Amino acid sequence: MRAWTSPEMPALPVVAPPVAVHDTASGRALTTTSDGPALLYVCGITPYDATHLGHAATYVGFDLLNRAWRNAGREVRYVQNVTDVDDPLLERATKVGVDWEELAERETELFRQDMQALRVLAPDAYIGAVESIPLAVDMIERLQAAGAVYRVEDDLYYSVAADPAFGDESGYDRDTMLRLFGERGGDPERAGKKDPLDPVVWRGEREGEPSWESPFGRGRPGWHIECAAIALTHLGPTVDVQGGGSDLVFPHHEMCAGHAQVATGAPFARAYVHAGMVGYDGEKMSKSRGNLVFVSALRNSDIDPMAIRLALLRQHYRSDWEWTDDGLWQAADDLAQWRRALSLGAGAPAGPVVEEVLAALADDLDAPRATAAVDRWVAATLGTDGLADTSDREAAVTLLPVLDAALGLSLV
Numbered sequence: 001m002r003a004w005t006s007p008e009m010p011a012l013p014v015v016a017p018p019v020a021v022h023d024t025a026s027g028r029a030l031t032t033t034s035d036g037p038a039l040l041y042v043c044g045i046t047p048y049d050a051t052h053l054g055h056a057a058t059y060v061g062f063d064l065l066n067r068a069w070r071n072a073g074r075e076v077r078y079v080q081n082v083t084d085v086d087d088p089l090l091e092r093a094t095k096v097g098v099d100w101e102e103l104a105e106r107e108t109e110l111f112r113q114d115m116q117a118l119r120v121l122a123p124d125a126y127i128g129a130v131e132s133i134p135l136a137v138d139m140i141e142r143l144q145a146a147g148a149v150y151r152v153e154d155d156l157y158y159s160v161a162a163d164p165a166f167g168d169e170s171g172y173d174r175d176t177m178l179r180l181f182g183e184r185g186g187d188p189e190r191a192g193k194k195d196p197l198d199p200v201v202w203r204g205e206r207e208g209e210p211s212w213e214s215p216f217g218r219g220r221p222g223w224h225i226e227c228a229a230i231a232l233t234h235l236g237p238t239v240d241v242q243g244g245g246s247d248l249v250f251p252h253h254e255m256c257a258g259h260a261q262v263a264t265g266a267p268f269a270r271a272y273v274h275a276g277m278v279g280y281d282g283e284k285m286s287k288s289r290g291n292l293v294f295v296s297a298l299r300n301s302d303i304d305p306m307a308i309r310l311a312l313l314r315q316h317y318r319s320d321w322e323w324t325d326d327g328l329w330q331a332a333d334d335l336a337q338w339r340r341a342l343s344l345g346a347g348a349p350a351g352p353v354v355e356e357v358l359a360a361l362a363d364d365l366d367a368p369r370a371t372a373a374v375d376r377w378v379a380a381t382l383g384t385d386g387l388a389d390t391s392d393r394e395a396a397v398t399l400l401p402v403l404d405a406a407l408g409l410s411l412v
């Protein structure tokens with residue numbers, strides 16, 4: 001599947017520090033140091049509705065990781081999927097009376113435009129679930145060969161007991177797992193399963209639903225097998241970071257890890273990294289709740305995408321927070337001040353700001369700390385609290401490429 005066009009990323013004259021990110025499984029900040037490129041897999045959208053600010057926050061968060069690694073001198077290989085066939089997409093298509101493929105293509109295209117406007121670096125491989133069905137079939141056969149798959153009527157299930165490391169990614173107790181599994185697409189009540197937590201890996205054909213030929217009969221792959229197969233084929237056996245929002249900690253990332261580990265015998269990810277949930281009007285922003293603020297709607301009302309990006313950068317990627325209109329207007333005002341200060345050319349000394357921005361991002365992607373350093377430089381340069389400091393003749397020339405490469409903000 002086609003990705004979007006990446007913005008240019010300026011090369012920096014300095015090398016940023018190695019990047020530490022918080023790993024959900026160990027609960028610690030880790031610096032992954034494999035040989036070769038850093039391997040990043042981030043779970044992509046289910047394209048049945050437009051990109052909301054929660055999605056945008058998550059993808060901007062992982063964009064900071066991609067950028068921080070590159071600024072630290074690491075090559076990065078980045079893969080993202082599109083869940084272009086799944087229950088919520090099919091349900092929405094039926095409800096609104098459009099063809100599911102058309103809906104998926106339309107919303108994926110809107111997502112590409114949103115990501116491009118927000119200056120998110122594109123993945124090297126952008127892979128749809130439908131186009132990777134042969135990969136999922138191969139993967140299910142590997143799991144069958146390992147004795148980890150069983151049949152319930154026309155459906156195939158994966159046995160969570162097959163992976164001795166099951167539970168290590170989320171660290172949740174069984175009650176929490178059972179609750180979340182039921183809430184997030186699982187079927188704990190299905191009769192005939194060995195363990196209520198076992199997820200479906202091949203869903204036999206249902207009337208009115210799309211289906212594909214396979215050695216197990218007509219049907220379609222389960223959700224977790226899709227990401228496991230794509231990640232293993234395009235990056236595996238062990239990725240540096242498996243990423244997504246915190247609503248994917250369980251069951252999705254636990255099950256992906258299990259599928260991959262049983263198939264390969266190797267750990268699936270060195271770190272599992274999760275972005276916090278963005279809320280609006282007191283609740284998690286979600287398609288099912290309908291309390292959404294769309295990136296495309298803001299763009300259509302002439303909001304500068306850089307103001308949206310700055311509003312997102314004001315929050316730490318791991319915290320849960322509320323999107324507010326005030327936050328967006330504040331970011332638009334701040335951006336105007338930043339641009340004014342940078343347009344002067346000379347300003348307060350830029351060296352320490354560069355150091356602080358790069359250090360903050362290498363320290364678990366601390367964008368609020370990085371942007372606060374820029375605020376202080378802007379205030380000193382404009383003389384907001386006294387005399388304007390113009391002692392660094394090269395200040396803007398030094399800072400602009402750093403704000404671009406590290407924060408993804410184009411401020412010219």
Ligand code: 5CA
Nearest residue numbers: 043044045046054055058083244245277278285
């Ligand atoms: N297609 C699957 C992943 S394979 C999926 O979860 N799609 S999604 O469209 O529902 O979400 C896309 C990404 O946005 C996921 O990483 C999800 O964790 C994240 N996300 C969803 N809602 C929010 C929110 N309110 N705040 C932050 N991130 C969110």
Ligand code: ZN
Nearest residue numbers: 043044227252
């Ligand atoms: Zn996924």
